[in-house]
Amino acid sequence: MERLEFGKLLLILPELNRFQLRALVKRVNGDLEKDDVNYVAEKRCDSLSACPHCDYKAFVRWGHSGEQQRFKCKQCHRTFNEFTATPFARLKHRGKRLARYAQCMMEGLSLRQSAERCDMNLATSFHWRHRFLRQPECHRASTLGGIVEADEAFFRESFKGKRNITHRQPRKHGRPGRDGANPLIPVLLLLDRYEREADFVLSTNSLDEITPCFSGRIKTDSVLCTDGSSLYPSIAEGEGLHHRPVPIGTPGRTKGGGAFHIQTLNNYISRLRSWLQRFRGVGTEYLSNYLGWWRIVTQRKLETSRAWLEEGMLT
Numbered sequence: 001m002e003r004l005e006f007g008k009l010l011l012i013l014p015e016l017n018r019f020q021l022r023a024l025v026k027r028v029n030g031d032l033e034k035d036d037v038n039y040v041a042e043k044r045c046d047s048l049s050a051c052p053h054c055d056y057k058a059f060v061r062w063g064h065s066g067e068q069q070r071f072k073c074k075q076c077h078r079t080f081n082e083f084t085a086t087p088f089a090r091l092k093h094r095g096k097r098l099a100r101y102a103q104c105m106m107e108g109l110s111l112r113q114s115a116e117r118c119d120m121n122l123a124t125s126f127h128w129r130h131r132f133l134r135q136p137e138c139h140r141a142s143t144l145g146g147i148v149e150a151d152e153a154f155f156r157e158s159f160k161g162k163r164n165i166t167h168r169q170p171r172k173h174g175r176p177g178r179d180g181a182n183p184l185i186p187v188l189l190l191l192d193r194y195e196r197e198a199d200f201v202l203s204t205n206s207l208d209e210i211t212p213c214f215s216g217r218i219k220t221d222s223v224l225c226t227d228g229s230s231l232y233p234s235i236a237e238g239e240g241l242h243h244r245p246v247p248i249g250t251p252g253r254t255k256g257g258g259a260f261h262i263q264t265l266n267n268y269i270s271r272l273r274s275w276l277q278r279f280r281g282v283g284t285e286y287l288s289n290y291l292g293w294w295r296i297v298t299q300r301k302l303e304t305s306r307a308w309l310e311e312g313m314l315t
């Protein structure tokens with residue numbers, strides 16, 4: 001549109017009543033959301049160098065499906081679009097809802113709130129959320145260094161969303177489980193002072209399970225601070241790390257009392273627990289996904305829905 005005509009359009013705006021203004025805002029927001037989706041689709045399209053089905057390098061444009069460009073592979077003859085083999089493949093009404101759902105992820109909304117805002121049912125909302133959280137591995141720090149804090153946090157086992165629980169008796173609401181009926185799931189967390197973090201959901205906090213989580217992840221000669229658990233000395237030795245155990249009661253364990261402490265990690269875990277409360281319990285099966293979400297929130301600090309889309313699509 002010409003600048004002059006756009007100026008005329010702006011001059012008309014004060015003449016609109018509030019219903020017309022709201023309709024206009026809704027329309028503009030819808031267009032902006034579509035624009036975000038088109039932007040990541042185009043970016044992905046530019047980076048497409050091989051067929052996502054067979055990895056063959058030669059493919060041709062093969063018409064459109066809706067607004068989506070389709071391609072056809074010259075070897076396997078299968079068709080695909082920009083979203084094929086990404087977490088957002090085969091989601092219905094992507095253009096209308098994907099950017100809005102990304103906004104819900106950014107705001108950390110509950111399933112129900114996201115469903116309402118995106119005009120979908122609860123099951124679809126659940127499905128979409130886990131599409132966004134499909135790649136938690138991508139953001140798990142592969143290298144940590146300097147002063148690295150390690151500790152385990154425990155989360156109550158949960159079968160939220162499961163219809164058939166056969167291996168234990170159901171619990172009454174508000175009552176703690178009997179011994180063995182309500183186990184805690186250990187999660188190992190590693191955090192360095194550059195805010196790089198890696199976490200691992202374990203079945204037991206044993207040496208056998210914890211040792212592989214370290215395997216070359218921390219630069220040699222780094223200092224490993226732990227709570228003094230007997231599990232860590234041998235791991236530190238095996239990985240070539242200086243071990244500084246700081247059990248409860250050690251002078252300098254708390255913040256401000258020296259560089260070697262595990263307060264940064266304790267604080268990280270405490271903020272994680274507060275953040276998780278909004279979901280009123282997280283199914284153990286999906287715990288790793290939620291830890292990945294928290295990692296994105298705290299480390300990547302993505303501030304636009306477009307950034308969330310790029311994160312899900314292009315990493």
Ligand SMILES: [Zn+2]
Pocket residue numbers: 051052053054055056073074075076077078
């Ligand atoms: Zn192919």
